[in-house]
Amino acid sequence: MKLITIKETNNPSILKFEFSYFISPNQSYEFKNIDECADSQLAQQLFYLPFVKTVYISGNFIAIEKFSIVEWDDVKHDVAEQLENYVNAGGEVVKAKENKKVAVTVYAESTPNPAVMKFVASRMLTKTIVECKNIDETEASPLAKELFKFPFVKEVFIDENYVSITKYAVNEWQEVTNELRSFIKEFIENGNIAVDETKVNTSxxxxxxxxxxxxxxxxxxxxxxxxxxxxxxxxxxxxxxxxxxxxxxxxxxxxxxxxxxxxxxxxxxxxxxxxxxxxxxxxxxxxxxxxxxxxxx
Missing domain, CATH: 3.30.300.130 (Fe-S cluster assembly (FSCA))
Structure with a gap:
């Protein structure tokens, strides 16, 4: 029985391995090295492959970002087979744990552009820049998609640990800054993903x-x-x-x-x-x- 479907992403360095069932329905994980893999023996195993740079586990898929030393066409089927063998042997993909809120600090910072406010978080949000001019461009960013539901939000720019929001002139910053800051803080604390790196279309x-x-x-x-x-x-x-x-x-x-x-x-x-x-x-x-x-x- 075929458990895994291999799918390309907008980023040629990242490949998704989709399972026929949910492997992590309530939480998403990002592992950048083997030392971060205490919750996933499978992720540890993947880092023994010399080309593995980052491992993402979420929903029904595992996404792997590779170093440029190999091409995906040369190794993707071997990786899929390794994943299938692991789960067929009863291996646990990731340890289940309570979805506890992680305290996050978010503060607002003015910019030289009076239409833009910068919201800085105490944790990393993305490794890849995401710029959304409208809600149709938010496929890679659940956070940006939610922010566009505020009628005064014109554009969203996310990089590293901050979000820059451009507003329409209909509101002044003193009227909406606290609302946006609280929303971003709660969004992150609830374990939501600011940016889905597998969907970022890098130029x-x-x-x-x-x-x-x-x-x-x-x-x-x-x-x-x-x-x-x-x-x-x-x-x-x-x-x-x-x-x-x-x-x-x-x-x-x-x-x-x-x-x-x-x-x-x-x-x-x-x-x-x-x-x-x-x-x-x-x-x-x-x-x-x-x-x-x-x-x-």
């Missing part, structure tokens, strides 16, 4: 940032990406946003970037681009002709 830009063809880019573009990653992105993240490299033209020395989260549509973004990012690139690249342009700023 090619996000991948080295994370750019898949980074090695094929010209030297100047590579330098620009490294400067953005090391110096600019951390500062932008502290303001509840993100910046992605789009392109560089040697002909007119123009650097095009994409702004996300609190940076997108921010009234001060032009000043930041010209007096912050552009000046930094000019100085670090030793080229005063460099110009920076935001495609959505």
């Amino acid at each position: 090619s830009k996000q991948d080295k940032q994370q750019i898949a063809d980074f090695d094929n880019l010209d030297v100047t573009s590579q330098k620009i990406i490294n400067i953005i990653e090391e110096y600019i992105k951390p500062a932008v993240a502290s303001d509840g946003g993100n910046i992605l490299f789009d392109s560089y033209s040697e002909e007119d020395k123009k650097v095009k970037v994409v702004l996300q989260g609190a940076c997108s549509g921010c009234p001060s973004s032009t000043f930041t681009l010209k007096n912050g990012i552009e000046n930094m690139l000019k100085e670090m690249l030793h080229d005063q002709d460099i110009k920076v342009e935001a495609l959505n700023g």
Whole structure:
């Protein structure tokens, strides 16, 4: 009897192994290394495979994120067989435990964009950036989907341990901040998943940032990406946003970037681009002709 169906996800590094029954109906788990697997002997066993990077257990599936040392086509059937053999031998997928609330702290932090508030949690929410411009883009984020049910929520951006929310002008922040903070806190404490990493559709830009063809880019573009990653992105993240490299033209020395989260549509973004990012690139690249342009700023 076939217990497992192999399914691809939006992330080519992650594959889902779906069971014909629920293996963890009430709780979701994410294991990043073997030391975190006290509740799952099966997850421990999977980490003995050298290509396993992360193991997710939820509902009726196990999702595995791999390192790039192998291709899924070469190993996926062996993994499925190993999973089937384990459960057929009576192995417990994950230890059942009481669904206790885990205390979480969430605080609100203003950003340079008056339309955006940053809500910072005391625990990680995602390893992959999720940007939702509307409720139709929330497949990968149950939290974002719930937030869009508030009539004043315009956009949701989630990265690491924070959520940046863009509101419509119909409400002032002092009227809704506490309500949103309490909602996010309760959502996380109840064991809900903020982001389903298996459903995140990562863009090619996000991948080295994370750019898949980074090695094929010209030297100047590579330098620009490294400067953005090391110096600019951390500062932008502290303001509840993100910046992605789009392109560089040697002909007119123009650097095009994409702004996300609190940076997108921010009234001060032009000043930041010209007096912050552009000046930094000019100085670090030793080229005063460099110009920076935001495609959505």
